[in-house]
Amino acid sequence: MSTGPRKPPDQLRSARWFAPDDLRSFGHRSRMMQLGYTDAEYRDKPIIGILNTWSELNSCHSHFPERVRDVKRGVTMAGGLPVEMPALSVDESFNKPTSMLYRNMLAMETEEQIRAHPLDGVVLMGGCDKTTPGLVMGAITAGVPMIYLPAGPMLRGNYAGKILGSGSDAWKYWDERRAGNISDEEWLGVQGGIARSAGTCMTMGTASTMTAITDAMGLTLPGASSIPAVDSGHMRMSSECGRRIVEMVWEDLTPSRIITPAAVQNAAIVAMATGCSTNAVIHLIAMARRAGVDLTLDDLDALGRTTPLIANVRPSGKDYLMEDFFFAGGLRALMKQMEQRLDTTCLTVTGKTLGENLEGAVVYNDDVIRPLSNPVYKEGSLALLRGNLCPDGAVIKPAACDPKYHVHEGPALVFDSYPEMKKAIDDEDLDVTPDTVLVLRNAGPQGGPGMPEWGMLPIPKALIKQGHRDMLRISDSRMSGTSYGACVLHVAPESFIGGPLALLKTGDIIRLDLPNRSLNMLVDDAELARRRADWQPPQPRYERGYGYMFSRHVTQADKGCDFDYLEADFGRTAPEPDIF
Template identity: 80%
Template sequence: MMERKRKTADELRSARWFGPDDLRSFGHRSRMMQMGYSAGDYIGKPIIGILNTWSDLNPCHAHFKDRVHDVKRGIAQAGGFAVELPSISVDETFTKPTSMLYRNLLAMEAEEQIRCHPLDGVVLMGGCDKSTPALVMGALSAGVPMIYLPAGPMLRGHHAGKILGSGSDAWKYWDERRAGNISDSEWLGIEGGIARSFGTCMTMGTASTMTAIVDAMGLTLPGASSIPAADSGHIRMSSECGRRIVEMVWEDLRPDRIVTEASIRNAAIVAMATGCSTNAVIHLLAIARRANIPLSLDDLDALGRTTPLIANIRPSGKDYLMEDFFYAGGLRALMLQLEDRLNRSALTVTGRSLGETLEGAAVYNDDVIRPLSNPVYPEGSLAVLRGNLCPDGAVIKPAACDPKFWQHEGPALVFDSYPEMKAAIDDEALDVTPDTVLVLRNAGPKGGPGMPEWGMLPIPKALIKQGHRDMLRISDARMSGTSYGACVLHVVPESYVGGPLALLRTGDIVRMDLPRRRLDMLVAEEELAARRASLAPPAPKFGRGFGWMFSQHVMQADKGCDFDYLEAGFGPTVGEPDIF
């Protein structure tokens, strides 16, 4: 790889703020003195912004309050000057109606924080589901050297001698609770045992999916996404992020050299092999769009057909959690299994190629990280459906649902809102059979609003008591990456904007044919035309604020749900204003 000329101190971006002998720079230097800094603290040094998404209401990022000091230590050791910039914390647990409503807000904040401040490089601290794509999207558009610091998964859950996986086991035991099979004291024990430390969900949910994707894309230190949040290795990795970003500034190693068509494809292949969250589709499409790289649902489906699922991690796998994955060799070991399918020459934040970063990787448990000859599932994690219910696509996770639903035909039971569905689903007199297809609409990007994780519709209580634990469910919503079941998601166009899902009625026959990648309602075109003519425009969801802006400009799921006015490109190519 050809060595590039290193930057000099007067070429630093921050030198524009502090170097000139003029009134504005006088003001900048004066205000630094006001905060107690001398010129020797920051002049001629890379100024590194640390975008920290810690908050008191984000359990996934609870340790970031400490980790930021580890990053600062690394920056200082490498001769840089660290500045912490708190960013909004879009946690999955407490943010309503969904953190997805605010992913684009964090992406915009990250881009503008970088653009408007004297930063030469950035460390992005995230992990909880939407924080990873948001920070990466914003930093891609800003275009300065960046490195991603993943929060890391929490420790395994435990209760009554059983190992629990956050999210996945919550859904499982909640069904047993609804069926009357779990007592109050047992429920309390599960509640306290399912999340035992700070860090993200330790299943292969959206958090671990997205940090693995960014790792495979070359934007983290190699294998950083696998380190448990509570492991001392996470502290060491955090300091190394600080040291490495300083060198990246001198090397002028910007994200447009790392995020390429090759690295996006690598990330998609790795995602399929991990048993990734369905949310990966939306976020990968959005990241690729920001980088001006062509990527479509059909591209992802093609990779899904040819990439075996080899990470035996819940919910797509049966037995293990992220802590086990780390001990088995982590993401570097999984990528080693996929080595012949990946572009080894893709550049990473280390300044070395992906192939070079895999040197020394090894699999220590081949039941956790399977060889290609013994996959958990012969195809990848995700499949894309099309048909008259979803002409622009829908997504399903075949390995995480009962195979008997891969080809299924049954009558629809349609709900127009989440409250309507929630009220009906526990009615034991509900007219429903195991063949019924549950449908929730008005839950997409505009209709939700924000496309909430409502897509894993609960099994009706009457069926739960009969012993049923899966059925075909369809929505224009998303579902948690820790979820499972025969759930068709991300139906595009969404019903709120007049997509075909808005035309479906209770009793209509729905057919899914997964091998053929089809999803259709068996209703005559003439009848659908008549229903379409009678559709009334829905009432606006917001009258003001960010919600109004979101509703006006969010694109559909097949475009990554980014805003239509956030054009693709890197840094100055998207028009960084001349602020001096």
């Protein structure tokens, strides 16, 4: 389906490099010949950049070298020239202190790679948590036609006849190991069985959440986010991405035509219905703000109150994993199930509307993808809290925690660093009860640094041995999308810059009232003022390099943790290369 007049070849962006009869274009054409290309291979046809976040340390993307070949096949079939370009891998498993520290670096690299090179359109290859928002944020700002190719979830895990889910079961079995309930042999078996193939976590963690959001926003081929990484359908989808991006270039179908306020709201609604990762809050806000859409925590909370959770997929669901979700109909089926809540007139990368893309979608298992009349949880996945501990907001995942903590009051046990917490938590003589509220601070965007996934604080060993598996925990950090429990996260402003969490003391009473969306320390204003006067800011985490830049320009969690100078309303758009 065409979305308008086709662009003439002399209007291709790459023509600025190759068409003029001048010395600079002579140099460009000469270097193309050096690479082995003839004029017929690149002149008057779209040049498609394939931004690939593969690396030999990114297990989630280990199949991308093969998928690049599929994309190239599609681009060539459609009459374009494919060129693969490396992009920062930002893998979740090995990046320290946290991959979140480097999401904005990937966004900057994506934007500048596109702007600096003769690319008419791009295929973005990502999936592991931060690659999706990083790639999309950069491509939004660059503004050329783009299509997102999600890595896809890995196969379901298995050990001793039991189905294992990424992350979620790791935390569960680790608690049992700390309690002395499983052997070394069993622990090794879980370790080998929990990740059986290429692909991202097969729970509805951050990876599947973010690819679903991108799918719902109209930036992927319909339903692409649900296809398992090693399914042959993933190869076919990759080739179709290559074919389709060439047509998008001729149609001049840019991100600005797709990412509208309505498309962002669709993505948020779908995220809530899937039982999304809490990380979705930060990334979705950052992506929206890059597109000039003013999405706030309050907007997300309002949608969360009215959107039922209908994807019965761990960790918010109880029974199934992403492979089951795919066979049940995948994201297209889920969106069809809630079609009346979505704006189906939104344009997508197919050149068709969302409604047209959903035609024919069917739910094949209504326990995996529930009807609206029988949700897993009557409200959406996330809730926003405010109070004197978090005046700019904090988030919690109600469906993934024990309901008895939805309203809770208890004394704080405060840790100023992760090492301090880690040492104390295994002390069987720790003064802690099930009512205690564990608090970790100095773990936010600047304090972490980079806001690590430390928010699912381990249950103290003393309580583990008593049979307890959940308790209220609060931090200015994040947690893995595969995590669960009564965890309040993203407390803003963070403690490292003097947010109220910095003033909390061990023994102070904390009250959480989830139905009324409040989180407070029961300390009077006069006492807080005295503590504020005594507070001393900590030393900066970085004095050089990227970390120095990060710590001085990263925004707080409620603003998406983007760099302040990269948001849509900062300055003017960078000039295109042909004016230099």
